[in-house]
Structure formats: structure tokens, C-alpha cells
Amino acid sequence: MTLLPLNGKMRLFDNNHGVILIFDRDESTLSDQYIFAENVISNDLWWIWGNSSIEPKRAISLDDLIKINYRNMNKDLAGSHNEILAKLTKSGFLGVAAPLIIYPVD
Numbered sequence: 001m002t003l004l005p006l007n008g009k010m011r012l013f014d015n016n017h018g019v020i021l022i023f024d025r026d027e028s029t030l031s032d033q034y035i036f037a038e039n040v041i042s043n044d045l046w047w048i049w050g051n052s053s054i055e056p057k058r059a060i061s062l063d064d065l066i067k068i069n070y071r072n073m074n075k076d077l078a079g080s081h082n083e084i085l086a087k088l089t090k091s092g093f094l095g096v097a098a099p100l101i102i103y104p105v106d
Contacts (some may be wrong), residue, residue: 001028001084003062005069009078011087027092032061034085042085085095 001023004010065082072079095105 001088002081003065003084005067005079005083007073009073009076011078013079018099020099022094022097023086023088024092024094025086027089029087030062031083033059035059035062035065036083037065038083039081040083043045043081 002010003025030101036057037060065084068082069079
């Protein structure tokens with residue numbers, strides 16, 4: 001899961017195609033130990049001891065992530081995506097969106 005800033009400007013996985021599933025974060029279970037300011041390559045399961053050669057990433061609080069998003073938004077930047085390992089619920093599902101590429105990938 002990725003927490004978008006209020007203006008919605010974010011580079012998502014350097015991917016120009018795909019869909020975005022939108023969930024209400026208040027209907028999801030979040031834990032600060034699984035909130036990261038960057039892509040942490042969670043599909044590699046690095047948090048399972050001995051499962052990966054990838055260095056563990058430092059988690060941050062949801063409040064800190066919101067502050068980062070506000071800073072980027074106030075500077076009119078499209079920040080890189082963040083990563084939240086959350087338990088999502090059917091009742092929290094809000095809709096589907098498609099990315100609009102405004103900022104070219106370097």
C-alpha cells in the first residue's frame with residue numbers, strides 16, 4: 001500500500017501502466033513497524049530472518065510519512081512512492097484509478 005499526498009502527485013514504481021486500488025486507511029490495519037518512506041522491496045520478504053541478502057529498512061511512523069508527503073506537496077514535487085504493509089479489508093475498498101503520467105521518469 002502507498003499513502004498518496006493530498007494532491008495525488010507521486011511516482012509509482014517508475015511504471016507508466018497499471019491500475020491503482022484505492023482503500024480507506026481508517027478501514028485498514030496499520031502498524032508503524034511496517035511503514036516505510038521508500039520502496040522496501042517487500043516482495044523479497046526480507047523481514048523473515050535469513051530469507052534475503054537485502055539490508056532491513058528503517059520503519060517510520062504514519063505521522064512522519066504524512067509530514068513527508070506534505071513537504072513534497074508544498075514544494076510541488078512528485079515524490080517517490082512509499083510502502084506500507086497493511087491489512088486491507090473489503091469494506092475499506094473505495095475504487096480503482098489509473099495513473100496519469102505528468103512527471104517523466106529520469
